[in-house]
Amino acid sequence: MARQETQCVIHHSKLTSYCNVCGEFVCNLCKQSKYGKHEGHHYMTVTEKTNELKEEISEYQKMITDKSLKPLRENIHEHYLVKSRLDSNCDELTSEVEKREKHFIKEIQRASQKLKNIINGHRLEFSPGLASRIAQLEDKKREIDSLMKTCENVINTGNTYEILEFSKTKKSDLNTTHSSPRQVPKLELHTPRSGSLVGDSFGNIRKSRAIFTDEIKVLKSWSYDMYIENMFTRNDCVWISKTGFFVSVKPKTAEEVERKLCPVHPSGFIVTTSGEIIYSVSNEHCIYKITPALTVRLKHSYPYLPCGLCLAINGGFYVTMHKHGADGKIVHYFNEECADWLEIMCYRKGVSLLKKPIKIVENGNRDLWVVDAASESVIAMNSAGKFKFEYTGSRTCFEPIGICTDSRYNVLISDFGHKMIDILLQDGRFLTSIKLQPLGISRPMGLCVTKDGHLCVGQGNGCVHVLRY
Template sequence: MATKLQETKCKIHSVKLTSYCNDCDDFVCNMCKQPKSGQHDGHVLMSATEKTNELKEEVGDYMNMINENVFNHVQQNIREAYSIQSGLERNCEELINEGNRREKHLMKEIQKSSRKLKDDIEAHRLKYSPGLASKLGNLEDNKKRIESLLKRCENSINTGNSYEILELIKTKSSALNFNTTFSSLTTVPKMELHPLRPVYLVGDIFGSIRQSRVVSSEGIRVLKSWRYDIYIENIFARHDCIWVNKTGFFVSVKPLTVQEVDRKLCPVYPGSFIVTASSEIIYSVSHEHSIYKITPVLTVKLKHTYPYVPSGLCLALQGGFYATMYRAGAHGKVVRYVNDECSDWSEIVCYKNGESVLKKPVKIVENANRDLWVIDASPGSVIGFNSVGRLKCEYKGKRDNFEPIGICIDCRCNILISDYGNKLIDVLLHDGQLLTSIKLQPFGISRPMGICVTKDGHLCVGQGNGYVHVLRYLQ
């Protein structure tokens, strides 16, 4: 900067600057320092070159001071930072290696424990269960023999071979173990010779066989009854317990002792609910257009279905669950969610003559052959269709005032429907034919709503007045 000022011309005389005035701290020319006429006359002056060299020395001293006091300190801090970074990287690597070593050790321990557990199971099985294994084998053989005989009966019916079915019944009735005598069929061979009766006769015989596989109304009796403070429209069987939604809670009870096993908070009244294998409850809330799940930790919203209203729910045999949905001014549908998180789904619509059959589906169940049975509240009917939407049958009841409310499947794949209007439970075969009707008034049940069948054959019926009745259904 001093060199630049020295090379600059004087502002007053426009000549080269040759001297430096210590009094004014400025560079001046020769004319400015003339005696009497110059502005700097009598001031202490020195050569501009000397002043420039002096300033350069001062700048050099400042640079040295900066290097010593600042730059060196920054360099030291940088070296220390690199040292800390290297130490952290070494520590992270050691932690990762230690974690890998512990993981391998734990995996070895788990595998070792698993092998020991399998060995213990095998030893226990060989030591304690040969008799049980033998009984199970005999039961399995009997099951296969019965299924083979039933298949022969079906084939005989389809082909119209009456003589074969009669011979099969007379010779193998004990093996079928239907708990039914066929003494009334002793005169059948004479009637079989009539040319106009074989088909109807065989149909009657096979109808008797199917009827014998379900306990009639006379064999049912009430085992237990108790009351809640809300009408029981939803009831669900899980293992040896039943789940009921009472005010503010889902409650799990033993059906015969009414012992409460578990309860989960539910501040709303659900449209329907199911209980998963892990005891998590999934329920629908119609007015919120949402499906929720209660986990052991909290309640989460799985799906918002607006503009469709979710109503009925049922577990799917291949995992996940089904949900029935409807909306005003549109047809209803069934949605299958592949998992409990509702992350993947597919829609099922049942058509008849190019038009959707479902109007307002409210309840749904799935039987063993993956057929879906849906209660449609708009026409008051029960519709059966397969997993791709192909219609199988539409059951509208055999009496007036048919009002289906609850639906479930028993262990023999029969469809049970609670008829609120006629105070009955209709039992349908897998093809939709009416097998029998159970009159409920003799048991004090006048408003049947939610129904379910436990794995040990107890029929649980919920009433509109809050009562739950447990009936001995399957003998």
């Protein structure tokens, strides 16, 4: 011990006792009445008191060990065991995936080599006359491509009068200059069995991808007082139409960020980059816009009923319209004031496919996907209205309501009747389905994909669920 710890501070004598009354160590002089204040008190020797304090500290140390350190060590040990099992499972899964990948690659390479050998066996030596004809056809193709680009520019950037003038001037050219070329003799090439092998391999890969949909789980849920049919994502928030308001919510926390007054229930709505909301009211035949100051009417569409809306990649927005006893249509408004527009129809074999279009979305490749309530199908077309394909569901009694796209140009469609979400590739091929009933979702309606890739599903009972997609 140091000097100040072993000697009395007052008398500078050796500490010999401990005063139980005052709670401090004292020397022999402190115990005398003429030198100190400890006369008549009860004392213990320094050694006895030190041993007593050591025992108290030892008991305190044991208590800490039993109540804190030991459980902490056991918890750390359990975590190390979990980490070890997780690492082992991850290594096994990685090994299995690599094994399957190598197997698929070998199968595809073998099938591709067989196809190449068969194609090389059927290869023809082109005659000079055929080569000349091919050169002529390529020149003709370049002319048609140039005309197609001109048509696309007029459709996308020209106004109604420019489109009319262009149609008048080019109609005669289309009938004379760009007539159909002569039919070229076809070379028949029978598809070998190895082609089916490639299809089976890719089918297995798609099935493997579909297996991972079992990992989808609900991250967050909250509810409102009415069904959620329309949803829209802007930045890191999800906009939802509820009774009397448009509400902006952060999907990770369900925290309300902003709300805007809307006295009616809209048929569809979008949120512009400037934060203004454009919505349609079918029974009023009107399209409105909510500005920071007031709500203004943009367009009166009588006798057509406006329904679904979506933003256009090249500016403006699309609106689906229908009326009783007539074909439906899509109107592309090139600006938010609806000052200039273009009507889009979709035909197949001379018959209009749009009967009662209710929802629309534009994919990243600028294709339009429309949900038609009359035919209970989803119709895909380009921005000019040229039909591409129609999806009628992977099961009977298909009931599509909500539709959205993700960053990979996949299209997600909510099937209300089967409680599922179908996922299609951009070319219309079926990829997989998400079963919602095991997740507690029974009536899927509105869909949207957030900025960080999460899928938001609105239910018919007012619940909103955020899925890890």
